[in-house]
Amino acid sequence: MIYLGGDHILEAPQTGENIRYGALSEFPGQTATVYRITES
Numbered sequence: 001m002i003y004l005g006g007d008h009i010l011e012a013p014q015t016g017e018n019i020r021y022g023a024l025s026e027f028p029g030q031t032a033t034v035y036r037i038t039e040s
Contacts, residue, residue, distance in 0.1 A: 001027075003036075 002010045009027065011020045020027075 004010055007023050007025075008021065009024055011027065013020075
């Protein structure tokens, strides 16, 4: 999963599966940790 900001994520579960886009609330129980990557 990739957190896009604004409470939205992009998920590509496995090779060949459809990419899913939606709000964090649409993926209950699937988000364990979210990291914010910033430039130093």
